[in-house]
Amino acid sequence: MSDVKRMHETLSRALPDIPLEVESAQAGMSWIHVPAEHIAAVIGHLRHTEGFDYLACLTGIDTGEELQIAYTLRSLPDKTECALKISLPRDEAVVPTISHLYGVADWFEREVFDLYGVHFDGHPDLRRIMMPDDWEGHPLRKDYVFPSEYHGISAERPDPHDLLDPEYEACAVDPAPKSDSKEGSTS
Amino acid sequence: MYHWGEGFAMPTKLDWLLNTPRKNSIWYLLFATACCGIELMQTGGPRTDLDRFGAVFRATPRQADLLLVAGSVTYKMADRVRRLYDQMPEPKYVLAMGSCANSGGLFARSYSVVKGVDKIIPVDVYLPGCAPRPEALNHALLTIQKRMMKDKWSVRRTTSSEKLL
Numbered sequence: 382m383s384d385v386k387r388m389h390e391t392l393s394r395a396l397p398d399i400p401l402e403v404e405s406a407q408a409g410m411s412w413i414h415v416p417a418e419h420i421a422a423v424i425g426h427l428r429h430t431e432g433f434d435y436l437a438c439l440t441g442i443d444t445g446e447e448l449q450i451a452y453t454l455r456s457l458p459d460k461t462e463c464a465l466k467i468s469l470p471r472d473e474a475v476v477p478t479i480s481h482l483y484g485v486a487d488w489f490e491r492e493v494f495d496l497y498g499v500h501f502d503g504h505p506d507l508r509r510i511m512m513p514d515d516w517e518g519h520p521l522r523k524d525y526v527f528p529s530e531y532h533g534i535s536a537e538r539p540d541p542h543d544l545l546d547p548e549y550e551a552c553a554v555d556p557a558p559k560s561d562s563k564e565g566s567t568s
Numbered sequence: 569m570y571h572w573g574e575g576f577a578m579p580t581k582l583d584w585l586l587n588t589p590r591k592n593s594i595w596y597l598l599f600a601t602a603c604c605g606i607e608l609m610q611t612g613g614p615r616t617d618l619d620r621f622g623a624v625f626r627a628t629p630r631q632a633d634l635l636l637v638a639g640s641v642t643y644k645m646a647d648r649v650r651r652l653y654d655q656m657p658e659p660k661y662v663l664a665m666g667s668c669a670n671s672g673g674l675f676a677r678s679y680s681v682v683k684g685v686d687k688i689i690p691v692d693v694y695l696p697g698c699a700p701r702p703e704a705l706n707h708a709l710l711t712i713q714k715r716m717m718k719d720k721w722s723v724r725r726t727t728s729s730e731k732l733l
């Protein structure tokens with residue numbers, strides 16, 4: 382049985398009030414889907430009782446319809462891994478922080494806030510971490526509109542593809558003359 | 569042989585006199601923003617050896633003649649690049665190294681990378697490549713030297729970064 386399935390059983394027994402579901406992707410990876418408001422409780426349990434002492438990754442996903450956050454936890458002594466996912470509505474993405482459980486989550490959550498605009502309730506210092514403080518919008522959202530300038534620096538530059546002569550491009554991709562000459566030389 | 573009394577020959581000689589030591593001691597700012605910086609370090613190393621042209625790195629813009637922008641510059645970094653440039657004493661030169669510094673390169677369609685450092689500061693020499701080989705950087709430095717030899721003592725170079733905006 383995979384780590385995730387086993388952990389799902391353990392969690393369902395320990396936290397019977399929280400609806401948890403195992404989901405998997407075609408590629409074979411599976412994770413536990415947790416309701417967003419319970420994520421801190423579930424991760425707290427994994428951290429303190431199941432020995433998941435290492436938060437390997439906390440990242441955001443924008444599927445177009447909703448935002449998701451994926452948590453990957455590891456237990457270094459047991460060599461097991463457990464992935465959790467939550468779904469959030471795009472317009473009101475608020476989720477409890479887990480920065481009190483893992484110190485590293487502090488910056489991870491700032492990153493997700495910066496790039497996806499997810500608000501982490503109870504985070505001690507929720508500021509942008511990568512983009513400048515006065516940046517507008519959250520760049521990794523699917524509906525993000527690219528700025529045309531920032532602090533007077535224009536973001537316009539013609540795309541080199543548009544400057545190329547279309548006929549030149551047609552010649553460049555047409556392999557016919559080359560293969561002809563090759564056949565001629567070998568036969 | 570040069571004679572002081574002979575009219576218009578003097579400015580040319582003066583230019584030569586001022587520019588020759590200048591071009592033979594290009595001190596560049598130790599400043600790398602991305603992977604191109606690795607090639608920059610390599611160019612300073614023994615094989616291509618920028619030292620033989622009198623070019624050594626300086627860790628402060630106050631002592632640098634050449635701002636070598638090695639790598640992609642983000643909007644967040646842009647203010648710092650401009651400030652470094654403004655802190656350099658005149659005459660100052662800028663070498664945009666790599667596709668990123670030239671035009672944004674492979675990040676040209678991203679939200680965070682400046683589409684060419686010439687949007688922030690005036691650039692003297694563009695060096696294409698991703699990353700340019702140390703030999704190419706060497707050649708760019710020689711091009712800067714040639715560029716320096718053409719400078720006129722009486723003509724002030726356009727150096728304000730404000731003018732571009």
Ligand code: SF4
Pocket residue numbers: 602603604605638639640665666667668669673674697698699700
């Ligand atoms: S031009 Fe290429 S090597 Fe240089 S900074 Fe950009 S991506 Fe890196």
